Amino acid sequence: MAKWTPRHEAPEPLEGPVVATIIGGTILWFVLFLAQLPFYGWFDDHGHTWWVWTCLAGAGLGLIGIWYVRKRDAAIKRAETSEDLTATPSAE
Numbered sequence: 001m002a003k004w005t006p007r008h009e010a011p012e013p014l015e016g017p018v019v020a021t022i023i024g025g026t027i028l029w030f031v032l033f034l035a036q037l038p039f040y041g042w043f044d045d046h047g048h049t050w051w052v053w054t055c056l057a058g059a060g061l062g063l064i065g066i067w068y069v070r071k072r073d074a075a076i077k078r079a080e081t082s083e084d085l086t087a088t089p090s091a092e
Helices: 017-044 049-087
Strands: none
Touching: 017 049
16 A cells, blocks of 8 residues: 555645636537537437537536636635735734
8 A cells, every 4th residue: 555655745736717717618518509409300310419418517517617616716815815914914
């Protein structure tokens, strides 16, 4: 078991434009869903209707993801603001 134990600390997670990334992915899933709707008959004939519904599920889950990352981003900003307020000494 010691063979699999990491010997160094994990790096800090990278932060990027998370909200924009999730919004972009959600839009992409919804566009793919809309693009496949005209071909629903073909998908149904070939047993591939799950492709259409997967895109719709991706868009729906993306909406939940947008809500989640916006709340997370707001919480991070609130925490940073409260840290800044407690770190600066008050002038008396």
